[in-house]
Amino acid sequence: MRGNLFAVAVDLVVLTVRRDQLCVLLVKRGERPYESHWSLPGGFVQADEDLGDTAARELAAQTGAATQGAVQGHLEQLAGYAAPGRDPRGRVLSVGYLALLPDLPDPEGPASGSAAFLPVEDVYGLAFDHDRILADGVERARAKLEYTTLAAAFCPAEFTVSDLRRVYEAVWRTEIDPRNFQRKVTSTPGFLIPTATRVTGGRGRPPQLFRRGEATTLHPPMLREPTREPANGALAH
Amino acid sequence: MRGNLFAVAVDLVVLTVRRDQLCVLLVKRGERPYESHWSLPGGFVQADEDLGDTAARELAAQTGAATQGAVQGHLEQLAGYAAPGRDPRGRVLSVGYLALLPDLPDPEGPASGSAAFLPVEDVYGLAFDHDRILADGVERARAKLEYTTLAAAFCPAEFTVSDLRRVYEAVWRTEIDPRNFQRKVTSTPGFLIPTATRVTGGRGRPPQLFRRGEATTLHPPMLREPTREPANGALAH
DNA sequence: CAAATAGTGTCTATAAGACATTATCGT
DNA sequence: ACGATAATGTCTTATAGACACTATTTG
Incomplete structure (x- = not known):
């Protein structure tokens, strides 16, 4: 069996919406390389683990396992990254995973004090090629909102329109x-x-509460950009 | 650096349309494991190669490099596959790649006599987890025709509507x-x-010839299934 | 009552589905 | 002329975009 050997890691793009901003979970590295740089959370694939297992394990570790219990949330594979120089320690292939979570009451992990959800707009200069993995994850999330019901993964169990x-x-x-x-x-x-329950306390008419249905796709999709330019046909008179 | 070491391979889902059928390039394995079984073409990632390099190299080797020269065609990453038992030889992570090609004049590689484009409908029982990788590739291709102009990658340089x-x-x-x-x-x-050129020889009105434009996305998309059930709203009166 | 938020209704424009018609070739 | 394939046009329907209006709460 020819070919070189790789260490294989999983890196997570954990997204949530907090205060009307798309935020990503980052950890501050405590060791070299890139010591004290922000990076995506991740870890190596262990023996007998499939990639999804590693991703789920890391996600539970970083978000306090409460995430795992909740039916909410979404986890999917993004892509593999293996450029020769991407890790100075040697040949490392990293598989990116995208996780969408509701805004957590206590977002920071219990043990590590150096984790935070930061607005994706402000994030750059991550360790390794994590800027690229993050960009791919954000674009995947944006695209999937168009033709799936995945937006609900960002919401708690019950939510309003x-x-x-x-x-x-x-x-x-x-x-x-x-x-x-x-x-x-x-x-x-x-x-x-x-749902039967109602909301109290807010200003204005109390909204209807919903939970996620079984549908996974949006057909026809909801498009980000207008279908084309306004195609005036301008009614000049 | 904890974690086990993996051999990393690239497996190709090479699709083309031949005689109005979606076909995939398969090779008959000449060695164990799965000797004499059909499998996706692929190979190990070499030193200093990125994943895309390996995919392009294997694609050129399998399709006679003519593919590489032509501007036509499309190559993109599918996903990583690393289930613990997927290769009996040991821990192997395989990165799937999807290639879309026009129907080649001489599809079989020059050297290997045991390669063929087979209709995807008839294909199952491939080596390793290649059934799964193939299914993922086919679904990716089907989905991408909806919202991209990628269908033209299956066509020669000039083609008709x-x-x-x-x-x-x-x-x-x-x-x-x-x-x-x-x-x-x-x-x-x-x-x-x-294009300026015209078609001769066929029955019926000669069609207009086109080549690919710069557009990559279809906006709004072309959907496979009808938008919903006829949604009568039956005007019973 | 006013302000605020939730939810419905209406009109218009865009684009898809269904299908008739015209155009241009070979025989 | 006829069959075959290419291309255009028309009508209907579904849905998105714009925006007015009604509903139900708190202060």
Whole structure:
């Protein structure tokens, strides 16, 4: 069996929406290389582990396992990264994973004091090629909101249509008409299941609460950019 | 640096459309394990190679390098596969790559006599976990035809709208209305560039020839399944 | 009542689905 | 002329975008 041997790691792009901003979980490295640089959380694949196992294990370790218990959340593979010079220690192939989580009550891990959710807009200069992995993860998330119901993975078990809309707005950095949005998501069968419980305390009319339905795809999709230029046909008179 | 060491391979899902069928390039293994079984072409990542380099090198080796010269064709990464037992020889991580090629005049490689393009419908029982990698590649290709201009990667340098439509029909295994299809693809800016040359010899009106334009995305996408059930809203009166 | 948020309704424009018609070739 | 394939046009329907209006709460 020819070919060189690689260490194989899994790096996580853990995204959440906090204060209407798309944020990514970063850890400050405590060892070389890139000591004291921010990086994506990750770790090496152990014996008898499949890649998804490693990703789930690391995710649970970083977010306090509460994540694992909750039905919420989403975890999927992004891609493999193996450029020859990407790790100064030697040949390391890293498999990126994308995780989407609701905003956690206590986001920081219990043990490590140097982890934080930071707005993706402000993030650059990560260790290794993690800038690239992060960019791929963010783009994957943005694309998937278009044709899947994955936005709900950013929401708690019960949420309102406005909560969901603010997720889209944060991830896409756009504004969405609340009325058209409501029509779209509530008319997609299986996207949102209304719950009996009601909200109290807020200003204004109490919103309906929903939980995730069984639907996974949005058909037809909800597109980020307008279908084409306004195609005036300008009614000049 | 903890973690076990892996051999890292690249396996190719090379797709083309031949005789209105979506076909995949397979090679018959000449050595153990899975000797004389069909498998995806692939090979180990060499020193100083990035994953894409390995994929391009293997693709050129399998398809006679002519592929490489041609501007046509498409190559992208699929995913990493590393289940503990997937290779009896030991721990091997394989990175799947998807290649889309026009139907080659001489598809078989020059050296190896045991390679063939077979219709994906008929393929199962491949070596290792290649059934799974193939399924992922086919699904990726099907999905990408919806929202990209990648179907043209299956066509030669110059092609007709009917050629392109037959690609969609073969990949999706559906029938598409030729008139609506023509309207869709010709009205998408940058998808198809008309050429001066004309076709002779065929029955019927000679078609316009096109080559690929710069556009990479289809906006709005062309969807495989109808937008929803006919959604009668039956006007019973 | 005013302010704030939730939710519905209406109109218009865009694009897809269905399908008729015209165009241009070979025989 | 006829069959075959290519290309255009028309009508209908579904859905997105824009925006007015109604509903239900707190202060």
